[in-house]
Amino acid sequence: MIQNFADKLIEAVKAKGNPICVGLDPRLDKIPESIKNRALAYTDDNGEHLSPTAAAARAIFEFNKGIIDAVFDLVPVVKPQIAFYEIYGADGVKAYADTLKYAKSKGILTIADAKRNDIGTTAEAYAQAFLGEVQIFEGENEVVMPIFEADSITVNPYLGWDGIKPFVEECKKYGKGIFALVKTSNKSSGDLQDLVMQDEKGADGKGKALYEIVGHLVDSWGADEIGESGYNFVGAVVGATFPEQAKRLREIMPNTIFLVPGYGAQGAGAADVKPCFNADGLGAIINNSRGIIFAYEKLGMLPDAYAEAARTAVLEMKKDLSEIA
Numbered sequence: 001m002i003q004n005f006a007d008k009l010i011e012a013v014k015a016k017g018n019p020i021c022v023g024l025d026p027r028l029d030k031i032p033e034s035i036k037n038r039a040l041a042y043t044d045d046n047g048e049h050l051s052p053t054a055a056a057a058r059a060i061f062e063f064n065k066g067i068i069d070a071v072f073d074l075v076p077v078v079k080p081q082i083a084f085y086e087i088y089g090a091d092g093v094k095a096y097a098d099t100l101k102y103a104k105s106k107g108i109l110t111i112a113d114a115k116r117n118d119i120g121t122t123a124e125a126y127a128q129a130f131l132g133e134v135q136i137f138e139g140e141n142e143v144v145m146p147i148f149e150a151d152s153i154t155v156n157p158y159l160g161w162d163g164i165k166p167f168v169e170e171c172k173k174y175g176k177g178i179f180a181l182v183k184t185s186n187k188s189s190g191d192l193q194d195l196v197m198q199d200e201k202g203a204d205g206k207g208k209a210l211y212e213i214v215g216h217l218v219d220s221w222g223a224d225e226i227g228e229s230g231y232n233f234v235g236a237v238v239g240a241t242f243p244e245q246a247k248r249l250r251e252i253m254p255n256t257i258f259l260v261p262g263y264g265a266q267g268a269g270a271a272d273v274k275p276c277f278n279a280d281g282l283g284a285i286i287n288n289s290r291g292i293i294f295a296y297e298k299l300g301m302l303p304d305a306y307a308e309a310a311r312t313a314v315l316e317m318k319k320d321l322s323e324i325a
Contacts, residue, residue, distance in 0.1 A: 002172075002173070002174065002175040003175050003227075004175065004225065004226075004227030004228070004229075004232070004233055005151065005152060005171060005175055005176050005177030005227075005233040006177065006225075006226075006227045006229055006231035006232055006233045006235075006257055007227040007228050007229045007231075008109060008151070008175070009076065009077065009109060009152075009177065009231075009257060009285070010227075010229040010231060010257075010282060011229075012076030012077065012109055013076045013282065013285065014282075015076070016073075016074060016075060016076045017318070018074070018075065018076070018317075018318045018321060018322070019076070019277075019282075019284055019285045019286050019321065020074070020075045020076070020077075020285070020286060020288065020314060020317055020318060020321070021075070021076075021077045021078065021079050021111065021259065021285045021286060021287040021288070022067065022071055022075050022077075022078045022079070022287075022288065022289070022292050022293070022310075022314070023078075023079045023080075023081060023113070023261075023287050023288060023289025023290075023292070023293070024064050024067065024068075024078055024079065024080040024081070024099060024289070024293065025080070025081045025084050025289045025290065025293065026060045026063050026064060026084055026085075026293065027084065027294075028056055028059065028060070030294050030297075030303075031059055031060070031063045031303075032063075032303035032304050032306060033303065034303075034304055035059050035062050035063055035066075036055075036059045038059075038062070039055040039056070039058040039059040039062070040055050042055070042058060051091070053088040053089050053090075053091040053092065054091040056088045056091070056092070057085075057088050057091035057092050057094060057095035058095070060084075060085065060088075060092070060095045060099075061095045061098050061099060061102075063293075063306070064080070064095075064099045064102070065102055066306065066307040067292075067293050067306070067307060067310050068099075068102060068103055068106055068108065069106070069307065070307035070308065070310050070311040071292075071310055071311055071314050072103075072106040072107060072108050074311065074314050074315070074318070075108065075314060076108070076109060076285070077108060077109040077110065077111060077151075077285055078103050078108050078109075078110055078111070079110070079111040079112075079113045079259075079287055079289075080096060080099050080100065080110070080112065080113060081113040081289070082096055082112065082113060082114045085099075096148070097147070097148050097149070100112065100148055100149055100150050101149055104149060104151075109151045109152070110149075110150050110151045110152070111150065111151070111152045111153065111154065111179065111259065112130050112148060112150035112152070112153040112154070113153075113154050114130065114153055114154060115154045115155065115156050115181065116130065116153060116154075116155055116156070116167075117155050117156040117157070117158065117159055117163045117164075118159065118163060119159055119162050119163050120162070123159075123162075123163050123164075123165075123166040123167070124166040126166070126167075127166040127167045127169070127170040128147075128170060129147045129148055130147070130148045130150050130153045131150065131152075131153060131167065131170040131171060131174055131176040131178075132146070132170040132173060132174050132176075133145055133146050133147075133174075134146075134147050150176070151176055151177065152176055152177035152178060152179060152233075152235070153167070153176075153177075153178055153179070154178070154179045154180075154181065154237060154259070155167055155178050155179070155180050155181070156180070156181050157180040157181060157182075157214055157217065157218065160217075161217075161221065164178070164180065164221055164234075168221065168225070168234065171225070171233050171234075172225070176233070177233040177234070177235060177257075178233070178234055178235060179235040179236060179237050179257075179259040180214070180218050180221075180234065180235070180236055180237065181214075181236075181237045182211055182214050182215050182218060182236040182237055182238055182249060183211040183215075183237075183238050183239055183242055183245045183246065183249060184237060184239050184261070185239025185240060185241045185242070185261045185262030185266055185268070186239070186241075187241075189239065189242070192210060193209070193210050193211040193214075194209050194210065194211065194245075195209065195210045196208070196209055196210075197209070197210060197213060200213050209245075211245060211249070212248065212249070212252060215236065215248075215249045215252040215253055216252055218234060218236050218253060218256060219252055219253045219255070219256060221234045222234030222235075222255065222256060223255075226255050229282075230255060231255055231256065231257050231282070231283065232255050232256065232257075234256065235256055235257040235258065235259055236249065236253055236256050236257075236258050236259070237258075237259045237260075237261065238258040238259070238260055238276055238284075239260065239261055239262045239266075239268075240260050240261065240262035240263050240266075240268035240272045240273045240276065240286070241262040241266055241267060241268050241272065243268075243271075243272045243273075243274070243275050244275075246258070246260075246273075246275040246276050247275035250275055250276060250277075250278065250283070254278065254283075256283070257283055257284065257285065258276045258283060258284040258285070259284075259285055259287065260273055260276050260284050260285065260286045260287060261287045262287075263286050263287065263288050263291070263317075264288045264289075264290065264291030264292075264317075265288075265289070265290040265291050269320070270320045270321055270323060270324045271324060273286050273321070273324070274324045277324075286317075286321060288313075288317055291313060291317070292310050292313045292314060292317070293306070293310055294306070295309040295310050295312065295313035296308075296309035296310075298313075299312060299313070
């Protein structure tokens, strides 16, 4: 029997003793010069140097491996944001896939932060590429294989159920998960997400905010997918920068795991993420990207000590989060 993704994630959080998600958002200008120089000096069997994009991708992957090696025993999950890889074209996308596979080899769960969505066969293709398996060729030449091998993916719910259903089906089939955008951490998220819909009224007779309506939808999408942990594999992205809205969404989605951005560099602290958790101390994973992978800057360490700095930052974050229990 395939294990529910939510159960796997809750088990990992309990095993590591913290809900930290490390965002792998590499920026070439912040990667140590020693790593970039090795990539630039590399030559293939013909003595040829790599193309600029291939060298950048090689540097990114080496950097990511250093971060993963430093924190894999501490954190339950990592989240590479695909934009920082796609910027280098096909070479960058390969580095992205290699990063997901390397994290898996170290026993860490992964979230492909790709915010995919569409309808029909397009949504099916996205879901198969990131969560399932892809059939390549037919007949005696047929090969069925995974492509990105992510454990979960972020999705945009704006197209409604028919844009989400293909992802849910792959989740059921392969024990994977999704995190739908509900209330994001960026400052202007309220331009749309906080709009009050007068044709959707709550018990008090007042119109519901759009983020509340989306929250109810996400809750319904995962209602039949609750695992032994009490949580379902249809998660929600809920920003720590809006704790009051997070509190309301926790009421709406009691069985949903929240992926919580906004901690650290975006200004949110431990007190801000507290409303994202249930009374059992579970139900949320807290993402920190720049604050961990580039912690050497804040800690005043040399760039080559980036992995050591990342581990230190994780331990500090773990202590900080433990104080809100």
